[in-house]
Amino acid sequence: METGAGAIAAWVPDPAELRRRVARGRGLVVVLDETVTMEAATAAARTLRVALQPDMAVFASLPVSDVDADPPESVRYHGATWYLYPHGEHCQFENSASGEVVEANIYAPDLVDPYFLLQYAKTSGRHGAIVDSCAEGFHDMCRLLDHAGIAQG
Known part of the structure; x- marks a missing residue:
């Protein structure tokens, strides 16, 4: 899928699916395969920020195992x-x-x-x-x- 910031990686749900899954006041964690690098996750988060509504925040973080x-x-x-x-x-x-x-x-x-x-x-x-x-x-x-x-x- 193309957005103003580039292509969204295949392993990330599309913006319409994310909007459907996120309820008011609730977050959504998209668990990525452990082979996805932090750089790739950050790039995907930046692309999603452009594609999603302004009231939705997207950020990449370390896997829970790395906390x-x-x-x-x-x-x-x-x-x-x-x-x-x-x-x-x-x-x-x-x-x-x-x-x-x-x-x-x-x-x-x-x-x-x-x-x-x-x-x-x-x-x-x-x-x-x-x-x-x-x-x-x-x-x-x-x-x-x-x-x-x-x-x-």
């Missing part, structure tokens, strides 16, 4: 340096220039943690209404997620 490997100290993403701070089952990613913080459960990245989500809202500078709605911090974020029907982890 316990030592991560790099930093990565470059969209022209910015992000520092990685793994701890337990979580990893914190901090943008060195903006101070934006994203934290995720590395074994279950689709789980939403109310504290980490609020931390992101505060540090991103783009979600003032959410921060203002959470005068009680973590507890208000839990209530907002419950009201939205989003499972917490």
Whole structure:
């Protein structure tokens, strides 16, 4: 299949199939054959970003079996340096220039943690209404997620 960014690899579901399989608020993990290189997976993710709707995010990541490997100290993403701070089952990613913080459960990245989500809202500078709605911090974020029907982890 051709898109504006090039051909989508045969081992990746087509964009229409991905849209059908992804429900609101849910992620979809496409498990790739272990022979697929990280470079090929990243290239496929870039191509899918062009083909899919703007409300769908696509990224390539290491297979779960590689999660316990030592991560790099930093990565470059969209022209910015992000520092990685793994701890337990979580990893914190901090943008060195903006101070934006994203934290995720590395074994279950689709789980939403109310504290980490609020931390992101505060540090991103783009979600003032959410921060203002959470005068009680973590507890208000839990209530907002419950009201939205989003499972917490």
